Amino acid sequence: MGKNRKDDAPNPLHRWAILALVRAPLLLPYGLRGPVVGWLMSRVVAPIARYDQRVIDNLNYVLPDLDPAEVKRLSRAVPANTGRMLIEIASGDRFTDRIAKIQMQGPGLPALDQARAEGRPIIVVSGHFGNFDAARAALAQRGHQIGALYRPVDDPVLDTEFHTVLSRIAAPVFPRGRKGLGAMLRFLRKGNTVAILLDQFVHEGAEVTFFGKPAPTSTSAAEMALKYGALLIPVYGIRTGDGFDIIAEEPIPPSDAITMTQAINDSLEARVRAHMDQWLWIHRRWKPELQRTRAAAKTGPGPGA
Structure with a gap:
């Protein structure tokens, strides 16, 4: 019972x-x-x-x-x-007003502006680094219709609070899950911009690395970029005292989903190494015990078992 x-x-x-x-x-x-x-x-x-x-x-x-x-x-x-x-x-x-005074920089700006002018879908990738919503606010203020994918909170009261707070930075925001993903894809296909954070352990993710260690990562951003011809570009909000540098890197060139996902991880790793205190070392990015168990299960018993 x-x-x-x-x-x-x-x-x-x-x-x-x-x-x-x-x-x-x-x-x-x-x-x-x-x-x-x-x-x-x-x-x-x-x-x-x-x-x-x-x-x-x-x-x-x-x-x-x-x-x-x-x-x-x-x-x-x-x-x-x-x-x-x-x-x-x-x-x-109060936060977005301060971001409005910051000029975005970086080698990827021309590609961003061109894609927006052409109505081409754009996928901005980043991580839990600096303040990733500073970059999202800066892109909205630059004229991008930008949506974001977020992970819902189990507590419905906190989830409503979180959704409201994120929406004030820029809207729309889409909860992870089938319904939210479907809405995000429709938004992207219209030639808009979506922001995705990819630095989380994903159980069925690609076997790519981060800081030289296996770090299963979702290939969704790369797959969507390939499928819809979207610009895939890393953008960061890097803390500098009381302000930020908002930097757009060179776009990730199209190839295959795993190669592109590794390139995203490499981009973020370089930024984290330069600003070690700004990445969310709190979350469980690697889970080595789980990965060892899975590796053993794949290997199976030896011939003498």
Whole structure:
């Protein structure tokens, strides 16, 4: 007989804590919000949630020779950047008004402008790095009709909050899943721009690498670019003190989905190596234990078994 599992219900304390973190600091002057929430994430939230240890574990896995002092610094700096990013996005117009004063740069700008002028679909790829929504805001202000694919939050109240916050930066935003993907594809085929973050572990992803380690990655962006003739281009919002550099790199040349996906990973890796404290080392990008189990299952028992 089935049980009604209360553990599966949203945790109201967890919800309250997250809402307080992104709403209460909005009472502060804009210039203080980032430092305050960054400090709270680094010194309070990260130790409780063990985010700092996850940063350390990831760094030890892919960069075992990194100076321990640098590892410790990053275990605090990475959550701080995450906190700043969250409150910036939650700040709505105050955030986008600041982005409006920044001129985009980079070798990919002419290709971006030409594709928009021609009505050609554009797929912007990036990662959980710097503030990826700074790039999305800059593209919207440059005249792109830009949509974004996001991962829904299990708690419906938090998901509504997240959707609203992202929509204030630029709309539309599409939840991951069949319905959201279908809406995004229709939007893309009309000659619009979509933004996708590809730096997450995907169980059935391509066996490409990131920081020299196997990092299963979705090939969806490359496949869509090939299918619809879309421009595929990495764009980054790199934090510089209180501002950002919004950089469009050279487009990824069309070839095959796996080669193009590896090129996306290589582009992001180069940016992360230059700004180690701006990537989300908190999330489980590699999952080596799971990958070892899968490799063993594929190999199967030896001939003498």
